[in-house]
Amino acid sequence: MSALKWGQGKGEGAAGPALFGLPLSSGHFVLPRVLRRPVRILARLGVGDFQAPRFSAAILSGVLIASSSAYGAYLGGDVDGIVQGITARTGFAVDQVKVVGNRQTSEIDILDRLELDGWTSLIGFNAEAARERISSLPWIEVAAVRKVYPHTLEVRVEEREPFALWQQGNDLSVIEKDGAVIAPFSGGKQVLLPLLIGAGAPAKAPDFLAKIEKYPELASRVKGYVRVGERRWDLKLDNGITVKLPEDGEDQAIAELVSMDHDKGLLSRDIAAVDMRLSDRLVVQLTPEAATQREAALNEKPKSLKRKPETKI
Known part of the structure; x- marks a missing residue:
């Protein structure tokens, strides 16, 4: 049977499993599968049988520092910058921009509105904000900005008709x-x-x-x-x-x-x-x-x- 049953196969009065000295058996209670391994580890900790893996303290310290840094970045509003920095250096930095539909508007003006800095990540790039900036150019009537992974931006514009x-x-x-x-x-x-x-x-x-x-x-x-x-x-x-x-x-x-x-x-x-x-x-x-x-x-x-x-x- 795949389910772990507490108290089965024991006579009356037999001692059941305990966690930190507290008995866990109760009739024929079946522990959910997802909790079995954590409970076993905690039970072994309670009796002193569990031995932590090597470098576990260093790992836990690293996790604590990373989580604290992430929380601090969240409070300070720097999460986007961190995401940009990490993803840009893992192959998602924007290194190609395709501009389609411009006749009176120069590509330099459009690129300027994209606000790329050489290490802008495609993952964290705000395409909607860029579209609004491009739409503010005098000749632009309609603009669309599309991400093409892993490192390309496509800009399509429709210009106003001169009379x-x-x-x-x-x-x-x-x-x-x-x-x-x-x-x-x-x-x-x-x-x-x-x-x-x-x-x-x-x-x-x-x-x-x-x-x-x-x-x-x-x-x-x-x-x-x-x-x-x-x-x-x-x-x-x-x-x-x-x-x-x-x-x-x-x-x-x-x-x-x-x-x-x-x-x-x-x-x-x-x-x-x-x-x-x-x-x-x-x-x-x-x-x-x-x-x-x-x-x-x-x-x-x-x-x-x-x-x-x-x-x-």
């Missing part, structure tokens, strides 16, 4: 389609974005730019969209011409502008501005050079025609 550049005074910023500022202008491919100028421009720009894009030849020549008084638009073209659109009926004005340029080459002439703010007329402003030439040409015309002499018959 245009917005100039306010001397400040030039990259903005999203809803007008939210992403970051200051830093050059590179950002120069290809449409340039909006003036207060209130971002709010009205998406619809207005959609109208201009219906005419690719005109859209390719526009270098700046100026919001005037938060009421209407001026177009700054690549050859320096300014087109002043009306506050109302800008769709019709744009169509007429494109038609006149196609038929008469209006936007290729030596002019400084085309004023379309008046519904019943179009005003063209010459450049200073063109105005001077025109004035000189007018002055060269004879003021009066010479009269022919009369012929007598």
